[in-house]
Amino acid sequence: MKTTHFVILASFASILLAGCNSDTTAKKEKEAAQNKSAAERVYVPPGKLDDYYALLSGGQSGSVFVFGIPSCRFIKEIPIFEPRAALGYANNPGSETYKRLAATGPLWGDTHHPVLSQTDGRYDGHWLWINDKANDRVAKIDLRTFEVAEIKLVPNLQGAHGLATYLPSCKYVFVNGELETDAAGNSTDMEKYRSAIAFLDAQTLETKFEVSFVGNADIATSGKDGRYVFSTMYNTENAVSSEGMIERDRDAVGAIDVPLAEKAVAEGKFTKINGVPVIESEKVPGVLTLIPVPKNPHGCNVTPDGKYVLASGKLSPTVSIIDAHTLRTIAEPEVGLGPLHTTFDNRGNAYTSLFVDSQIVKWNIEKAIKGEPDYIVDRVDVHYNVGHTKAAGADSSYPNGDWLISLNKLSKGMFLPVGPAMPESQELIDISGEKMRVVAAFPSLPEPHDAVMIPRTTLENHVVQTYEQQPTAVKLGEEKVVRNGNKVEVYMTCIRSKFVPEQFEVHQGDEVKLHLTNVETVRDMTHGLALSRYGINVAVDPGLTTETTFVADKLGTYWYYCTWFCSALHLEMRGRMLVKPVGAELNETVGPITKAEKAGSVGGKESSFE
Ligand code: CUK
Ligand code: CUA
Ligand code: CA
Numbered sequence: 178m179k180t181t182h183f184v185i186l187a188s189f190a191s192i193l194l195a196g197c198n199s200d201t202t203a204k205k206e207k208e209a210a211q212n213k214s215a216a217e218r219v220y221v222p223p224g225k226l227d228d229y230y231a232l233l234s235g236g237q238s239g240s241v242f243v244f245g246i247p248s249c250r251f252i253k254e255i256p257i258f259e260p261r262a263a264l265g266y267a268n269n270p271g272s273e274t275y276k277r278l279a280a281t282g283p284l285w286g287d288t289h290h291p292v293l294s295q296t297d298g299r300y301d302g303h304w305l306w307i308n309d310k311a312n313d314r315v316a317k318i319d320l321r322t323f324e325v326a327e328i329k330l331v332p333n334l335q336g337a338h339g340l341a342t343y344l345p346s347c348k349y350v351f352v353n354g355e356l357e358t359d360a361a362g363n364s365t366d367m368e369k370y371r372s373a374i375a376f377l378d379a380q381t382l383e384t385k386f387e388v389s390f391v392g393n394a395d396i397a398t399s400g401k402d403g404r405y406v407f408s409t410m411y412n413t414e415n416a417v418s419s420e421g422m423i424e425r426d427r428d429a430v431g432a433i434d435v436p437l438a439e440k441a442v443a444e445g446k447f448t449k450i451n452g453v454p455v456i457e458s459e460k461v462p463g464v465l466t467l468i469p470v471p472k473n474p475h476g477c478n479v480t481p482d483g484k485y486v487l488a489s490g491k492l493s494p495t496v497s498i499i500d501a502h503t504l505r506t507i508a509e510p511e512v513g514l515g516p517l518h519t520t521f522d523n524r525g526n527a528y529t530s531l532f533v534d535s536q537i538v539k540w541n542i543e544k545a546i547k548g549e550p551d552y553i554v555d556r557v558d559v560h561y562n563v564g565h566t567k568a569a570g571a572d573s574s575y576p577n578g579d580w581l582i583s584l585n586k587l588s589k590g591m592f593l594p595v596g597p598a599m600p601e602s603q604e605l606i607d608i609s610g611e612k613m614r615v616v617a618a619f620p621s622l623p624e625p626h627d628a629v630m631i632p633r634t635t636l637e638n639h640v641v642q643t644y645e646q647q648p649t650a651v652k653l654g655e656e657k658v659v660r661n662g663n664k665v666e667v668y669m670t671c672i673r674s675k676f677v678p679e680q681f682e683v684h685q686g687d688e689v690k691l692h693l694t695n696v697e698t699v700r701d702m703t704h705g706l707a708l709s710r711y712g713i714n715v716a717v718d719p720g721l722t723t724e725t726t727f728v729a730d731k732l733g734t735y736w737y738y739c740t741w742f743c744s745a746l747h748l749e750m751r752g753r754m755l756v757k758p759v760g761a762e763l764n765e766t767v768g769p770i771t772k773a774e775k776a777g778s779v780g781g782k783e784s785s786f787e
Contacts, residue, residue: 215616218607221248226637229569229630231582232291233603234307236624239286241307241318246569246580246630249605249619255323257316258286258309265705265716271690271726272715274325281330287311289626290340290397294347294379298401298574302636305629306350306379308340315340315352315382321641329382332451333360333389334373339397339408339477342379343435346403349376349385353394353408357415360389361450367417373455374408374433386442387450388433390458390465391415396476396518400501401483401574405432407501409488411473423492428474429467430488430497432504437464466504470497476518476565480527480542481574487542489516489529496529498546510545510552512538517564518627520571522608523578526554530566530583535559537566537583537606539613557613559583559604560591568608569630577632581606581613584625592620601625642700644720651694651722653677656767665729666690671704671717672697674746676737682755682763683729689754691715694722705740708754714740729756 221227227245230252235242239259243252258278260267267275267284278284286309294304304326305318313334317327331337334354343349357370373389374397392415394408413428414421441447441461447454458465471493478487479501486499496516498508515533522528529538536556544552565584569577588602600620607614651668656677659666665687670677672695683689695704695717705716710731715723738751757763 215607215614219247219249219605219617221245221250226633228633229577229580230633230636231628231630232293232305233582233584233621233625233628234288234291235622236289236601236626237285237287237311238622238624239288239309241288241291241305242621242625243323244603244619244621246582247605247617249603249617251619251621253323255318255325257288257307257318257325257328258284258312258314260284262714263716265714265723269713269715269725269727273724277325277328281314281328282309282312285311286314289338291627291629292340292342292350293572293629293631294342295344295573296347298345300570300573300629300631300635302631302639304379306340306342308337308352310336310338310355313337313354315350315377317380317382320636321639322644323640327380327382329377329384331375331377331384332453333384333387333455334358334375336393337375339395341397341399341406343376343406344399344401344403347379349435350379350382351376351397351399351406353397355393355395357393357412357417361448361455367415370415370417374406374431375453376435376438384453386438386447386454386456388438388456388458388464390431392429394431395474398477398479398486400479400486402502404434404436405501405504406435407432407477407479407486407499409470409474409477410467411475411491413467423473426472427469428472430470430474430477430486430499432466432468432486434464434466437461468499468504468506470499470506471495471509476516476530478519478521481521481523481571481576483574485542487519487527487529489519491515491517491532496527496545498542508546508548510540512540512553513556518566520566520568520581521576522568522571523576528566528568528581528608528613530559530563532562532564532586535561535563535585537563537581537613539608555612557606557615559585559606559615560587560602560618561589562586565625565627567628567630569632572629577630579607579609580630581608582628582630583615584628586624588618588620591618603628642719643698644718646694646720647722649692649722649724650720651692651696653696658682658765658767660763663687664690666692668692670694670696671706671739671750673702674739674744674750676706676739676750676752678767679752680755680764680766681752682757682765684759684761684763685729685732685756686759687729688726689729690724690726692722692724693717695719702743703741704743704750706737707740708737709735711735711754713737716741729754732756732758 229246262268319326336356338355339353359369373387393412475491476489513531568581697719
């Protein structure tokens with residue numbers, strides 16, 4: 178089984194070249210058919226679009242990766258908590274994206290859980306939220322542009338890990354503090370350690386209230402009816418050593434009664450810590466119910482119909498099935514070693530990742546509840562040590578039931594060797610039949626934890642072709658340079674293949690604010706502006722205006738040039754910043770530089786080609 182998909186991938190190329198060979202033995206024919214079918218399942222010809230977007234958290238890459246499914250083609254990286262110079266994202270200290278990110282914490286992050294917005298139990302294609310476990314932040318991505326719309330720090334907790342949206346309304350996203358601290362007193366006294374689950378306004382990401390408790394919270398999920406949200410809690414011991422954290426035979430799933438928490442806030446039953454109302458769970462009976470489950474559970478997932486919460490055992494080979502309304506454990510089926518996360522199809526089956534067994538196990542939920550011995554439907558090997566697994570649509574009430582991604586922690590020999598560290602590995606599994614089938618493997622940067630898959634038809638119509646012109650946009654013909662003491666504002670446009678102005682002059686030490694608008698109206702015509710020796714790189718997509726501030730501290734001529742190959746005149750798309758000594762006369766030319774002006778502005782020196 179471990180080699181099956183190598184065969185499939187190898188055959189994939191030969192089938193494309195040679196077509197299906199029908200002059201073989203029956204066995205070979207059958208194999209070829211299987212291979213062809215697997216290849217055809219993932220083959221999307223160039224120019225044809227995939228059926229799904231897969232949005233993978235980038236882990237310590239601080240970003241989200243966009244892949245097309247079933248082709249497994251890499252489409253885009255959305256940088257969130259880390260600068261990406263290529264995209265002009267947060268790389269210039271004087272840019273808006275840098276300021277927004279730096280205001281919330283460091284310039285890197287650890288993204289774990291991508292969460293899609295829903296309307297009436299379906300993904301609506303509007304928003305994607307994601308957490309930064311390392312620096313306790315949550316970001317909101319606008320799926321019209323696949324860009325960050327909001328980033329906020331979550332106060333009073335550490336290790337902002339589990340993330341989910343409160344269903345069905347999606348008015349909150351809530352995030353779990355995995356690491357215990359004394360948020361109220363900032364002491365080192367472990368007797369005072371607590372953890373919290375924070376409820377954020379889903380749009381502004383302001384923390385509206387928190388529920389605090391002794392212990393920790395790991396993975397988050399929401400019931401479907403607006404009452405409870407759930408979190409696994411592996412450190413009910415409130416220990417500070419790994420030995421201490423596995424002392425108890427049972428830990429818990431915590432259920433928070435959200436309407437009751439809201440009522441407690443309204444009635445003033447909270448302590449304000451760092452500006453946030455914090456409800457201590459001990460003081461509001463019923464706000465937090467602990468449901469005992471075996472030792473150190475991990476994944477926590479509500480079934481699509483909202484009936485059950487499934488807590489994956491991690492150190493126990495079981496999945497606990499909890500009634501999402503009565504909060505009672507009703508079954509604890511064994512599934513295999515190291516169960517971490519569970520996902521769903523549209524036929525009543527659960528798929529649990531087994532980290533230790535390196536398998537995905539498919540099992541029938543109702544059969545497991547009834548104690549029928551044949552509740553395990555199928556197992557498939559994955560390569561290797563799977564963490565999350567996610568089926569298409571599985572966090573909504575309407576899973577699609579066709580594809581599942583296995584997000585594996587180790588790839589070992591799966592790809593070309595590139596040193597001691599290998600790429601992370603995902604495998605695509607066809608779950609449309611009774612038996613699962615691994616049909617492709619694709620590498621990525623470190624280290625995807627979780628993924629969501631949304632049908633193309635849900636999302637593609639939301640995606641905009643160009644940015645709407647903002648009020649701050651610089652219009653063609655209205656480019657200008659405005660001086661105010663030592664502050665200089667440069668209002669610049671770019672379009673194939675010219676920056677206007679092509680030249681501006683400043684005094685050494687001036688603070689320059691560059692407003693750059695891409696006035697293209699055509700999709701994909703991005704221009705970039707890199708300013709030599711000043712460490713500035715800006716990317717402006719069609720319609721976008723960016724603002725970047727820097728100090729012109731070096732004397733001389735500094736060219737800015739376009740970084741995105743945009744036309745046959747791309748290399749000629751450049752201009753100069755002339756930095757003159759304080760007191761020198763400055764040329765105010767803004768429009769196209771004519772020969773006469775050029776002669777004047779560069780001291781009459783003509784090019785030898787003229
Ligand atoms: S955690 Cu990584 S495998 Cu952050 Cu979702 Cu379970
Ligand atoms: Cu604009 Cu290259
Ligand atoms: Ca424990």
